[in-house]
Amino acid sequence: MKDDHRSGCPINLSLEVFGDKWSLLIIRDMIFGGKRHFRELLRSQEGISSNILADRLKMLVEQGMLTKADDPTHKQKAIYSLAEMTIALVPIMAHLGAWGRRYLPVSEELSIRAELIEAGGPELWDRFMDELRHEHLGLALDGPPRVRATLQAAYEDVVARKSRESAVA
């Protein structure tokens, strides 16, 4: 019915799911930024516009990458959650970040997370994926979550330091 795929190649099919300029950024913000709501996702570094965001969220939900639920705390809020297949992208995000850091003109504050994730290696990725499964899928987690908090703290340290430096200059 919906099988209008260009080919059955795994790489092609993957690109059909998130091979555009925005889908992976939304997923990035959910994974590393902990964002769950429309208005949060709208405040991306790159300035996605609301119609595109709405469209991509809809497609990602249709494709099983995300799920959408009502937020019990607010009748108009929707909560988006990562599905397992999206959590499984963490290693790819890690590689992608490492690759970008190595070959492209990244900024320091926006690549500190990528640096830590690269340094942490597969063990950190697994730990992080378990945290995400806990947050988004309700699975048990032993010990408190800490990976994203650590990444976030490192990011804020860099921002604070840069702010101090530019104040001096």
Place this chain on the structure above:
Amino acid sequence: MKDDHRSGCPINLSLEVFGDKWSLLIIRDMIFGGKRHFRELLRSQEGISSNILADRLKMLVEQGMLTKADDPTHKQKAIYSLAEMTIALVPIMAHLGAWGRRYLPVSEELSIRAELIEAGGPELWDRFMDELRHEHLGLALDGPPRVRATLQAAYEDVVARKSRESAVA
């Protein structure tokens, strides 16, 4: 001058380079299909059209992902080569193929390569990357290249088997 990037985030910058529906397929065909010429790349599984192919090749060359040279055997032929930064995408391609194979409706013949690459693990990837460096960058390689040939043979086996099966049915 040309720094009109949406942000300095490594993932975003990576997407600005190959975050579209075609660039990675071109790279896939060069890496796994051994394609080097325009007309070869035009015969992709997915049917890229010539203007898009021309545009993407131009952009990939501009961004340093590929290099273009005259083919000594034919005055009108151009040879495209992978740059190191593109060879460095092999692990990402491997993960991407593995992910697609796990979560998307891939076809058997087009995913056999992904299966072998996943099974081979980082050691196979490194070996393959050395072969690519040999082919595209002229670096030394000890022993004969064999990874792509092995992948190709496996692909052809599946195609042959499927052809036999459908002949019976």
Place this chain on the structure above:
DNA sequence: CGTAACTGCTTTCATTTCAAGAGCAGTTGC
């Protein structure tokens, strides 16, 4: 109770990109 801020979108419209196909100026093999 009033009101300002916030909720997830939708609509509009101009601009850009994509896609299919035909065509082209040569080059090559036979």
Place this chain on the structure above:
DNA sequence: GCAACTGCTCTTGAAATGAAAGCAGTTACG
């Protein structure tokens, strides 16, 4: 000599994108 091949380019219509404004509520707060 001629058919097949070379890497593209051009044209044309369709589709996607992006900025901005707007909307029908809901909620927090004084």
